[in-house]
Amino acid sequence: MTKIWNQSGFLDSDTWVIETDEIKAGEGERAVVGLDVFLDAVEHSNENGFGVLLRPADDVARLAPHLDRIALVAISFPAFSDGRGFSQATLLRQRLGFAGEVRAVGDVLIDQVPLMLRTGFTSFAVSNPVALARLAENRLPGIAERYQPSAVPSTEADGFSWRRIGGRGA
Numbered sequence: 001m002t003k004i005w006n007q008s009g010f011l012d013s014d015t016w017v018i019e020t021d022e023i024k025a026g027e028g029e030r031a032v033v034g035l036d037v038f039l040d041a042v043e044h045s046n047e048n049g050f051g052v053l054l055r056p057a058d059d060v061a062r063l064a065p066h067l068d069r070i071a072l073v074a075i076s077f078p079a080f081s082d083g084r085g086f087s088q089a090t091l092l093r094q095r096l097g098f099a100g101e102v103r104a105v106g107d108v109l110i111d112q113v114p115l116m117l118r119t120g121f122t123s124f125a126v127s128n129p130v131a132l133a134r135l136a137e138n139r140l141p142g143i144a145e146r147y148q149p150s151a152v153p154s155t156e157a158d159g160f161s162w163r164r165i166g167g168r169g170a
Contacts, residue, residue, distance in 0.1 A: 002127040004103075005135050007117070016051050016072055018105065032074050035062060042066050053105070056084040060091045067098050075121070077106035086119045093120035110134045 004011040017025040018032045025031035032051035033041065035058045042050065051072040054060065063070065073092060075085040085104065092098040103123040104116050110131040113124060126132055134140070 001132075002125050003132060004123055005126050006123040010136070011123075016074070016103075018053055018074060030071075032072060039066075042069060054085075054088055056082055056088075058088070060088045060096065063092075063098075064096050067096060067100075070098070070100055072101045072103060073098065074103045074105045074125075077104055077108060080107045080109050080112065086115065089116070089120040110140075113140060 004014045015028065015030045016032050017023065017029045019025060019037075030049070030051055032053050034053050034055070038050055038052045039062065048069045049071040050066075050069055051074065052063065052070055053074045053076060055076050056078065063073070075088050077085050089102050089104075092102060101123055102121050103125060104112075104121050105125040107128070108116075108124050108126050108131060109128055113131070113135075116124065126135060
């Protein structure tokens with residue numbers, strides 16, 4: 001079972017459906033389509049509020065001319081060891097200035113959620129049983145040290161470890 005979580009908790013309902021050959025958005029649902037399908041659709045439509053699915057090898061820059069027409073970018077994590085989605089989220093937020101919802105989908109583990117939040121993710125499609133339980137208990141792990149800037153400001157850590165004078169980071 002997959003549930004959608006954001007920093008306010010689990011959502012009671014979610015209208016977004018990632019479309020595949022077998023699954024299509026129904027009445028009252030909103031489609032999330034792959035990058036190529038989106039680019040074809042946006043060229044032939046005046047609609048807004050699109051949902052786009054980025055796979056690890058997709059070029060985020062292809063979305064740049066259409067960001068004002070996108071409501072949700074779902075970034076796929078086919079395996080927990082594939083970190084390209086972190087870079088895609090950072091590029092969306094920092095370089096392209098995307099302000100809409102960025103959702104992690106796929107193999108989302110509890111240990112990755114704080115790092116995903118730092119790179120600009122705002123929601124998570126969670127199916128991992130451990131992650132579901134920990135999020136339900138509001139037990140999100142923290143980040144004690146930071147080694148690079150983030151797309152979203154963090155107040156948990158006290159600056160970058162290599163910039164501190166004295167203390168643990170010196």
